[in-house]
Amino acid sequence: MDGMTQLQRQWREHTAYLRKEGYLDDQFEQLQKLQDENSPDFVAEVVSIFFDDSEKLLNNMARALEQKVVDFKQVDAHVHQFKGSSASIGAMRVKNLCIEFRNHCEAQSLEECVRCLRKLQYEYSVLKNQLEYLFRLEQQIRAAGV
Amino acid sequence: MSFLHVVGFGLKVGHLLLMLCCWIVSVISMNWFINGGIMDTKSGMFCDSGKMWLKWWEKISGNNCMIHHHYYQYIGSKRVPKTWWKKLLMTWVVGWLIVSLSIFWYMSLQANEKRKETLQSMCDERARMLQDQFNVSTNHIQAMSILISTFHHGKKPSAIDQRTFARYTERTAFERPLTSGVAYAVRVLHSERAQFEEQQGWTIKRMDTLEQNPVHKDDYAPEALEPSPIKEEYAPVIFAQDIISHIISIDLLSGKEDRKNILRARASGKGVLTAPFRLLKSNRLGVILTYAVYKRDLPSNATPNERKQATDGYIGGVFDVESLVEKLLQQLASKQTILVNVYDTTNLSHPISMYGSNVSADGLQHVSTLNFGDPFRKHEMHCRFKQKPPWPWLAITTSNGILVIAYLVGYIFHATVNRIAKVEDDYDKMMELKKKAEAADVAKSQFLATVSHEIRTPMNGVLGMLHMLMDTDLDVTQQDYVRTAQASGKALVSLINEVLDQAKIESGRLELDAVQFDLRAILDDVLSLFSGKSQEKGVELAVYISDRVPEMLIGDPGRFRQIITNLMGNSIKFTEKGHIFVTVHLVEEVIGSTEVETSSENTLSGFPVTDRCRSWKGFKAFSQEGSTFPLTPPSDSINLIVSVEDTGAGIPSEAQSRVFTPFMQVGPSISRTHGGTGIGLSISKCLVGLMNGEIGFVSLPKTGSTFTFTAVFTNGCSNPNEYKSHKINNQSNSASTEFQGMTALVVDPRPVRAKVSRYHIQRLGISVEVVSDLNQGWSNISSGNGAIDIVLVEQEVWDRDSHLSSLFINNFKKIDRRTPPKLFLLANFISTSRTSATTSGDNTPSIIMKPLRSSMLAASLQRAMGVGSKGNARNRDLPSLRNLLLGRKILIIDDNNVNLKVAAGALKKYGAEVECADSGSKAVSLLKPPHSFDACFMDIQMPEMDGFEATKLIREMEKHGETSVEAYDNVSNWHVPILAMTADVIQATHEECLKCGMDGYVSKPFEAEQLYREVSRFFQSVPNGNL
Helix, strand or coil, rough: HHHHHHHHHHHHHHHHHHHHCCEEEHHHHHHHCCCCCCCCCHHHHHHHHHHHHHHHHHHHHHHHHHHCCCCHHHHCCCCCHHHHHHHHHCCCHHHHHHHHHHHHHCCCHHHHHHHHHHHHHHHHHHHHHHHHHHHHHHHHHHHHHH | HHHHHHHHHHHHHHHHHHHHHHHHHHHHHHHHHHHHHCCCCHHHHHHHHHHHHHHHHHHHHHHHHHHHHHHHHHHCCCCCHHHHHHHHHHHHHHHHHHHHHCCCHHHHHHHHHHHHHHHHHHCCCCCCHHHHHHHHHHHHHHHHHHHHHHHHCCCCCCCCHHHHHHHHHHHHHHHCEEEEEEEEEECCEEEHHHHHHHCCCCCCCCCHHHHHCCCCCCCCHHHHEEEEECCEEEEEEEEEEHHHHCCCCEEHHCHHHHHHHHHHHHHCCCCCCCCCCEECCCCCCEEEEEEEECCCCCCCCCCHHHHHHHHHEEEEEECCCCCCCCCCCHHHHHCCCCCEEEECCCCCCCCEEEECCCCCCCCCEEEEECCCCCCCEEEEEEECCCCCCCCHHHHHHHHHHHHHHHHHHHHHHHHHHHHHHHHHHHHHHHHHHHHHHHHHHHHHHHHHHHHHHHHHHHHHHHHHHHHHHHHHHCCHHHHHHHHHHHHHHHHHHHHHHHHHHHHHHCCCCCCCCEEEEHHHHHHHHHHHHHHHHHHHEEEEHHHEEECCCCCCEEHHHHHHHHHHHHHHHHHHEEEHCEEEEEEEHHHHHHCCCCCCCCCCHHCCCCCCCCCCHHHCCCHHHCCCHHHHHHHCCCCCCCEEEEEECCCCCCHHHHHHHHHHCCCCCCCHHHHHHCCCCCCCCHHHHHHHHHCCEEEEEEECCHHHEEEEEEEEEEEECHHHHHHHHCHHHHHHHHHHHHHHCCCCEEEEECCHHHHHHHHHHCCCCCCCEEEEEEHHHHHHHCCCCCCCEEEEEEEEHHHHHHHHHHHHHHHHCCCCCCCCCCCCCEEECHHHHHHHHHHHHHCCCCCEECCCHHHHHHHHHHHHCCCHHHHHHHHHCCHHHHHHCCEEEEEECCCCHHHHHHHHHHHHHHCEEEEECCCHHHHHHHCCCCCCCCCCECCCCCCCCCCCHHHHHHHHHCCCHHHHHHCCCCCCCCCCCEEEECCCCCHHHHHHHHHCCCCEEEEEECCCCHHHHHHHHHCCCCHHHHH
16 A cells, blocks of 8 residues: 555656656646546557657657758657647657747758757657656556555 | 719809809990991091900900810810819909999990080080070060161151161060160161251260270260271161160161171171170170161062162161070079080181180080071080089999809809819729729738748648657647637637638638538537537527428538528537527428527527517518518528527627628627637628628527528429438438338427437438327336337436336337337436436336437437447437448549559558559549449549649530440439549649639648548438448
8 A cells, every 4th residue: 555655656646747847738637637447548549659659750760850952841740749749749849949940940940950859859859758657657556556 | 983973063154154254255346336426536446446355355265165165175085174164263353343434334334324414404504595585685676677778767756766677576575585685787888977967966986995995884985986997888876775875876787797787787686696795885795686777678589789778777686695695594503504605606616705704624525506597607615514524333232243143153163163173183082092092902811821821831841740749659748739729729720710701702702502401410510519518518509491492502502501500600619508409491391481480498498589680670572571472582592590599698789780891800809708708790791791691690698599591592402302201311311211111109298309309210201290298208218009119208307207207118018019109308407317317227218318319210210229230320420431431433544553552551551442543634534434433532643634634524524424324324423523633732722722623622741621521521421322
């Protein structure tokens, strides 16, 4: 029981930390609310789809930016998608970066875009780590609960 | 445009005047030329001036042509330049100056002419008279010559001697008015001289010395004269009038003038005149007329020599011209005294003056020729006026008058032109200002629209966040803060929405929907919206809709609701006690009826109200009264009249005029106490206008106000018969069937309130009887027909007499029937109902809270009577997302898997069946009718085919598919609601959504409230059968 409460506390604290640092926003909370008996792993499912999508998109972006003649429109489309999905799961920092990225795409400045992509990759990896940690906690809680 | 007319008119008048002036000028000049031709003197000068005139004329007419040209050129253009006007004016001034000068000239010429004519006639008259008298004299002298020839020469001895001659001539002097004396000289040949001299007793004397040395009168002595030298013949005077008796014995042939005369007279046989010369003795100017006296009658063609031979003597008359002419003129002395000169002009180069002074006068003179019967001598009479010609006053005044008139006209013209120019300038300025003002107005509206939109977007964020904050763990204080913040935010958003509406209306961008809606449901909704507030304040709220108003109408429910909400909001704001009563009728009903409900007992709450008939007094549709019936389009068009009546503070009469002006409130204190922007009524007015209706009100301070508006909708029930059969049917028909066939008894003393209650109960399919008090009600129940299932008692009646009420309950219990009628109280306020509950103890009947709404009524009845499922009713009453979405089949289109999953999760949570697809083309194929989806949520930004395009295609399919799927189901009109999902909630996007056939939009991470708002819009009207 003690471990359970500790885990739960840890989970809460971590969630609060993610919120405070701006990694996640309300939307994530909304997602958590959508999770119920009918779909117990709803958040995890969504997030794993997000991860898959994101990696694909990041790779696409990187590849597009490496081209000799950079098609900024295509990059912009990728970033837009990334922004959409990050907004959907409430990944605020990633989303904000995407907005910045899109501005650079519009300005067609390759340098800034590449810099943004790096930042995005970094933020994404941090988010991924954080979320994975959160899910691990969740699983532990569930395991303990069962 | 009227300016142009004025200018045109001015031009025309000017042109007319100019033409007139030109015509006058031409007439005058023509006349003048004709006159000029007659003039025989100074013609050279006239010719010159004539040429000048012609030049002028050419110039003027050329100018005229130019004016014509300009005139026609400018009539098309808008403005006439000032410089042109100045030119015209100058031409006008100069032209008229010339005209007046010429008139002056012409008139003075005329005057001169007249003067000349007068002079001429006078001169001629004088000349003729002179001539006549002269002729008379000559004739007489001639007669005397015959006398002498007869009596002197013809008789031997002579019958005439000097004395006889002198007396005869003296006595016949009147016959010769112009002669001063007559003398007769006889022809004496030299051979006869001696005999003659002897016979006469004197010698013939010569005259020439006398002529050479003129003597003074006094010194004159004929005796001193020398005897005539020897000549061939002599002509000594033998008879003479006494006046000139001194010339007797003088040989006339010795006088130079007399000799010439005598010779000429002898040769011609006619009277002959001498040149004027100084007379002997009198020394006055005179002429002598000489006639020859012949021995016998000579033929008229006798030669001069024959005549000479036959000559016996010579008779001569002395004409003292000077005195004679003077005498004559004195006879003729008239007003116009003239100067007369008489000249002998036999020698043209040296005319000899016979009469008149040589006073030089002005140039005007007239010359008349005088014929004294001697062809050899020529005489002329010169006449001149003594005075200088008078000033030609008539000409001066006339020309000046014309000039003054012309200049006055010119001045008027000038003033008019100036005025027109000024007005035009002002007009231009006004137009500019108007444009500026309009631009400013547009800019204001745009600014309002932009700013309010810009504020609304972040405000939505704030509200959303606050909503989420509410869901988190908050303590009581925090929750209170958040609630306050949310309420303020909502107020702000609604205010912004109002401003945006106003701006939209002002810029004319507001358009009304045309969708099917249920009027009664909307009014129930609005009622429920205000029910909390009304209960708080203790104000009774009621809605009554006439049975004749169709179930379904087509129009813009949102805007209709906005109007009602606005009016009710106002009413509830200003009403502290009494009631707010909304009535909906067909216009035809109201016109037909003349019911007066103003007596205080007859109102809903018993408070006096204003006469609502007066609120629609000003409506156009009513002004023709009965005649509107045929005018209202038949069948489909439904003309509603809605009144909102309250018993509030009323509007002060001084503020009534600006009630519908935006941002106008009764006073600054009102906005402090009641809040609000004062924009609502103005928006309502605009909306009513858009619905082809009119709005009006009547208000009495301290009594209340009634706002009434009309609106035109289309009948939503395609078949009026169908509507009649389902009249009772409403959206809560699940309940209505349960109550079908029941009978209710309403105990209410107020007919109006009873009518409202009856309306609501009847909507559930229950037939209603109304009685005014409990006793009567009881007798109705116990009368035995036993059909009454429900008894509804107005709380007022119930509380009035607790004894009677308890008796009633006791009686009620005694009713021996399978199903005793249920007793309900219709209560207004929570507080009073509670007190009544405590007093009545266990016997308290169920309470139905007002305001009555069919759904709420149904729920209460169901609860009390145990029919139907409670949940159903409650769900209906408190609709939620889950309610709306439960069991709905929804298609979600998004290319983003994460978004898809999240959206699907959210919708699933609300009980919807969700299907997902990740591209627009898939959506199109899935939504090809027939299909089973209730709604579609579509992302806008998608690769390949975006949301707009997909929607357009789907709508296209639905349109074309209609015919092919006619037989499929009973769905006649495929229109699947499509909602856009978009991250950026911008007005433009929203409008584009609507344009390509979408029904609304939701922000991408779903916000529960917004989702509900959008979904409820069309799921409410989706028939239940689709569930």
